[in-house]
Amino acid sequence: MSQREPFRIRIKVRHYELDSLGHVNHAVYHQYGEIARLELFDLAGGLDGELRERGLAPVLLESTITYRRELRSGDEVDVSCRASFGDGKVFWMAHEIVKADGTLSAEIRCTLGLMDLAARKLVAQPCERMAEAGIDVGVLDSPG
Template sequence: MTDQDSFSTRIKVRHYELDTLGHLNHSVYHLYAEVARLEWFEHAGGGGNGLRDAGAAPVLLESNIRFRRELRAGDEVDVSCDVTFGEGKTFRMNSDIRKIDGTLAAEITCTIGVMDLTLRKLVADPRGVLEQAGLAVP
């Protein structure tokens, strides 16, 4: 993947995911973003054992959401996942949840780190660890 690549996955809202008001329960929006993040890792090459063999794993440190429009049973949404690296031990994985017609339903911003599974601490260079594990990162 390159900086210009944008990853997205399609999900259909199911009846059992609704709250008492008949729209998608707030916690399910976070689950949809998690699906997109996991599928991004798989798409980027993380579906193999590269990270596990390196003794590392991505960890969610923070997740914030802005609800824009309600989603109801039967709606189909595209959930994007855009990855941004900066300096330091963390990076961002941001998701937009959009109805098929393009209507923005939610914006989710996540802070991610890569944990050294032996030391149980974040690695200093998450991008480098992901690249060494064989992931194509932006």
């Protein structure tokens, strides 16, 4: 397990992301997590290279959010992303959405798998399969 800080990306809350209560709509938190996951995969080697040539792609299986503090238009947040791998067909990615002032706004935990796009089934050992396809799993696998 790496001792580096998890990957982070800064996002500014836009007015059109607000709900009728004037704070960020619940679904937008999922989008922020998706942005961080895709950017992290891009940093680790991308999803459109050899992984795609092998007919494999990560798929989201479950996503849960714990809301801590509201976000409002103009807030800037840092969205972290870190992965952890086990022995089965799934792996996990966790996010913290933190305001620029350090206030934790939300935590997201996702379960993902690596899908064989032809068979439409999850493959075993996604960490090893991604590494074989040139993904730097050391970039994905950060402190949890």
